Amino acid sequence: MKGIVFVELVRMAESALGEDVVxxxxxxxxxxxxxxxxVVGNYPCRELLTIVEAIGARVKVPVEDLHEQFxxxxxxxxxxxxxxxxxxxxxxxxxxxxxxxxxHVEVRKLYPEVELPSFTTERLSADQFKMVYDSERPLHHFCKGMIQSCMEHFQQEVDLQMVDRSQDGRFTAEFTLQKAA
Ligand code: HEM
Structure with missing residues (x-):
């Protein structure tokens, strides 16, 4: 996983807790x-999971919430x-x-070593959208946070539901987005 992700995780934690605590x-x-x-390094994803767990234990916030915030x-x-x-x-x-x-195709061209999830998407109706996350890494809550911010960026109010369908070391999550009436 790219160094920039780790640098940003540390920055986010520092902005909330201060440099000394981090x-x-x-x-x-x-x-x-x-x-x-x-930023130029590459680190194992489990290192990120360990840090998020350590922050969660320290501030008593569920790790899922921290991944989402991240x-x-x-x-x-x-x-x-x-x-x-x-x-x-x-x-x-x-x-x-x-x-x-x-x-993500362009991201892979820029950085061939990246570890990316795969997605399938489907328009269920004019107001309903489905996106399925699939990855070797358990970053579906992180993904949820990205999707939330994506909707806010486009000023689109939605109800976002995630169903975790992970099994046997494969991480899969189904996101359903329903436009607010
Ligand atoms: C809402 C839009 C996006 C979603 C839902 C999304 C989702 C994700 C997720 C979940 C990961 C973590 C890897 C994994 O789970 O296996 C990831 C990694 C990444 N994404 Fe995206 N992404 C989005 C937009 C972007 C954009 C706009 C960029 C900009 C170029 C980008 C660049 C990257 C990079 C660089 C990584 C890290 C790969 C690594 O460190 O090896 N993504 N993305």
């Missing part, structure tokens, strides 16, 4: 990398860093449809 958490946590992350944080960073992917998209559903065959 340093302390990283020092107390058994990490393979000593907690010194660089998804929201990363979405804002992507909007800032890669505005080109958001241009020409008519709404949030249009944007979500473009991740699998456009956005």
């Amino acid at each position: 340093d302390e958490i990283l020092d107390e946590t058994e990490l393979e990398t000593d907690g010194a992350f660089s 998804g929201q944080w990363m979405f804002a960073r992507f909007v800032e860093s890669y505005p080109v992917f958001f241009e020409g998209k008519t709404d949030g559903f249009d944007m979500l449809e473009s991740i699998e065959n456009e956005v």
Whole structure:
């Protein structure tokens, strides 16, 4: 997993808890990398899971909520860093449809080592959209946060439901988005 993801996780934690507390958490946590992350590095995803667990234990927040918050944080960073992917998209559903065959395809061209999930999407009706997440990594709550922020970005009010269908080390989640009346 790309270093930028780790750098941003640490930044998000620092903005909420302060640098000293985050340093302390990283020092107390058994990490393979000593907690010194660089944007040009690549680190195992389990390292990210360990850090989120350590923060969750410290601040007594469920890890799922932290992953979701982190998804929201990363979405804002992507909007800032890669505005080109958001241009020409008519709404949030249009944007979500473009991740699998456009956005993540370009990301893989830029960084061949990335670890990406796969998505399928379906328009169930004019107001209802389905997106299925599939990955070797358990980042579906992170994904939920990204989807929430994507909808907010396009000022689209939706009811978002996630059903976790993960089994046997494969992480699958079904998202249903219903436009608010
Ligand atoms: C709402 C839109 C998006 C969704 C739902 C989404 C979803 C995800 C998820 C869930 C992951 C974690 C990897 C996994 O679960 O296996 C991921 C990774 C990533 N995505 Fe997206 N993404 C979106 C938009 C973008 C955009 C706009 C960019 C900008 C270029 C981007 C670039 C990346 C990168 C660089 C990674 C990290 C891969 C790695 O570290 O190996 N994504 N994305």
